[in-house]
Amino acid sequence: MNDDAPGVSWQAEDGLHVDTRGLAPPDPLIAVLWHLSQPGQEGPVIAHFDRNPVHLYAELERLGWGHEPAEPGPDVVTLVLRPIE
Amino acid sequence: MSMAGGFLGGAHDRLLPASIPFRFFLSAAGFQVLAWAALLVAAGEVPGFRGGTGPVLAAIHLLTLGVLAMTAIGASLQLFPVVTRRALTRHWPGHLVFALMLVGVSLLCWGMGAHRIAAMQLGAALTGTGLAGFALVTAGNLRGASAIPAVAAHGWLAMASLLVVAGLGVLLVWDFADGFLAGHGAIATLHLVLAIFGFMGLLAFGLSLVLIPMFALSRSLPKGPDWGQLALVALALVLVAASNLPGASWLFWPALAAGLGAAGLHLWLMATTMKRRMRKRLGLSFRLIRASWGLLVLGLLLIAAWGAGAPIPNAPALIVFVLLAGWLLTFLCGVLQRILPFLASMHAAGKSGLPPLLSDLAGEGPLNLHASCHFPALVLCAAGILLDQPMLIRLGAALGVVGAAGFAVFALRIAAKLRRTVPAG
Numbered sequence: 001m002n003d004d005a006p007g008v009s010w011q012a013e014d015g016l017h018v019d020t021r022g023l024a025p026p027d028p029l030i031a032v033l034w035h036l037s038q039p040g041q042e043g044p045v046i047a048h049f050d051r052n053p054v055h056l057y058a059e060l061e062r063l064g065w066g067h068e069p070a071e072p073g074p075d076v077v078t079l080v081l082r083p084i085e
Numbered sequence: 086m087s088m089a090g091g092f093l094g095g096a097h098d099r100l101l102p103a104s105i106p107f108r109f110f111l112s113a114a115g116f117q118v119l120a121w122a123a124l125l126v127a128a129g130e131v132p133g134f135r136g137g138t139g140p141v142l143a144a145i146h147l148l149t150l151g152v153l154a155m156t157a158i159g160a161s162l163q164l165f166p167v168v169t170r171r172a173l174t175r176h177w178p179g180h181l182v183f184a185l186m187l188v189g190v191s192l193l194c195w196g197m198g199a200h201r202i203a204a205m206q207l208g209a210a211l212t213g214t215g216l217a218g219f220a221l222v223t224a225g226n227l228r229g230a231s232a233i234p235a236v237a238a239h240g241w242l243a244m245a246s247l248l249v250v251a252g253l254g255v256l257l258v259w260d261f262a263d264g265f266l267a268g269h270g271a272i273a274t275l276h277l278v279l280a281i282f283g284f285m286g287l288l289a290f291g292l293s294l295v296l297i298p299m300f301a302l303s304r305s306l307p308k309g310p311d312w313g314q315l316a317l318v319a320l321a322l323v324l325v326a327a328s329n330l331p332g333a334s335w336l337f338w339p340a341l342a343a344g345l346g347a348a349g350l351h352l353w354l355m356a357t358t359m360k361r362r363m364r365k366r367l368g369l370s371f372r373l374i375r376a377s378w379g380l381l382v383l384g385l386l387l388i389a390a391w392g393a394g395a396p397i398p399n400a401p402a403l404i405v406f407v408l409l410a411g412w413l414l415t416f417l418c419g420v421l422q423r424i425l426p427f428l429a430s431m432h433a434a435g436k437s438g439l440p441p442l443l444s445d446l447a448g449e450g451p452l453n454l455h456a457s458c459h460f461p462a463l464v465l466c467a468a469g470i471l472l473d474q475p476m477l478i479r480l481g482a483a484l485g486v487v488g489a490a491g492f493a494v495f496a497l498r499i500a501a502k503l504r505r506t507v508p509a510g
Contacts, residue, residue, distance in 0.1 A: 006304060006305070023305075024232045024233050024295075024305055025295055025299060025305075026295065026298050026299035026302070026303070026304075026305065027304060027305050029299070029302065030298075030302060030303065030304050030305075030363065033302060033363055034363070037363070054427075054430060054431045055299065055427065058430075059302070
């Protein structure tokens with residue numbers, strides 16, 4: 001966790017993971033948008049939620065990012081986010 | 086489970102059928118038109134209004150019960166399960182509360198306007214039962230809201246206030262027939278204060294802690310001030326109630342100080358949200374929301390000036406109008422502009438896999454019409470009350486009717502688009 005963005009994030013081979021599980025709204029949305037707005041962020045960003053982030057999709061479209069679902073797990077919704085070419 | 090089903094697992098499962106919250110919202114939109122229309126009819130009696138049955142009392146309750154309470158019920162039934170991540174397992178309480186409220190509020194307000202005591206009594210009994218049912222359902226929701234304890238605490242106190250408001254309201258209606266209450270006026274004032282600041286005010290303060298950061302894309306608010314605003318509102322309500330005791334009228338001033346402190350903390354929290362927001366263009370809805378914050382302060386300052394003996398003509402009517410139509414109705418219209426498309430997108434997501442863009446659901450024309458009529462309506466009516474000019478109130482109320490009709494068109498459009506996407510539940 002850092003002071004600017006809520007949640008937990010780590011860099012892995014498949015991209016930057018942002019885990020927002022357990023956060024109260026609206027922090028999951030803020031966490032993902034903060035990481036996407038960082039200079040040089042080109043994705044992929046793998047975002048983990050404990051609910052369908054319905055408020056996020058319009059923001060992703062506005063920012064020019066696409067999303068696709070990863071394999072679902074119990075009590076977790078995972079999205080893979082990439083800039084739209 | 087399909088990929089889409091797993092992908093969506095969670096939020097959609099916690100949504101009520103769209104028809105339940107939307108019937109509250111659409112009814113509220115209709116009652117808003119009726120409330121302004123009743124004000125139009127009652128214009129001559131508004132400036133000097135001090136209580137009693139008639140069209141002014143009907144207009145007040147069309148606004149408080151028809152618009153504010155109906156919207157609060159629809160929003161609470163829908164949003165609390167999503168926020169708390171606990172589904173409402175039974176839908177019939179929502180249907181029952183709606184039926185009781187729709188019939189009860191209609192009968193009550195007609196009875197008030199037409200001086201029909203029996204209709205008022207039946208309407209009050211039905212409305213009181215509906216509000217009690219809503220408080221019970223919400224209490225079940227709030228028990229699971231451990232992730233947002235301050236918001237839940239606001240909800241608990243709002244529900245407690247609601248039960249007292251409803252109880253006092255039923256008593257007051259029966260007193261119109263039998264005259265058994267020694268202090269009808271004082272109890273009516275307490276009923277009004279608890280309705281404005283206890284029930285609606287606390288719901289507005291509490292839900293704003295989540296909704297305003299979500300709309301503005303801002304981090305959740307710092308802990309501490311949220312509990313502070315709750316404690317100050319609670320203190321203010323207790324002091325106001327105690328000020329009715331013999332020899333305790335001086336408690337009015339500490340109550341007002343606590344109320345001003347609560348409003349100050351709330352506005353500081355909202356200003357913090359605005360400073361930290363990631364969304365720079367907030368749109369029309371936030372013009373309404375920001376104006377409502379200013380009108381809350383104006384209402385409290387008017388109370389202070391009136392209490393200090395300032396010569397404000399028709400101060401009681403002006404204060405009630407500024408707080409109900411100015412603060413609460415303006416705030417609620419601003420929030421509904423965001424909530425309605427948001428809820429519609431969540432329901433549509435359950436059908437098609439992904440939600441449509443909010444901009445595809447919401448039309449801007451009716452909302453522009455609403456805003457361009459709502460603000461002049463507020464100014465004209467307030468000026469009419471202050472200057473004792475019923476013609477200004479009529480003009481303002483007529484604009485209010487047009488603006489409310491615009492808002493109703495906006496709500497109907499969203500409901501119609503949602504109906505084409507999601508079968509009625």
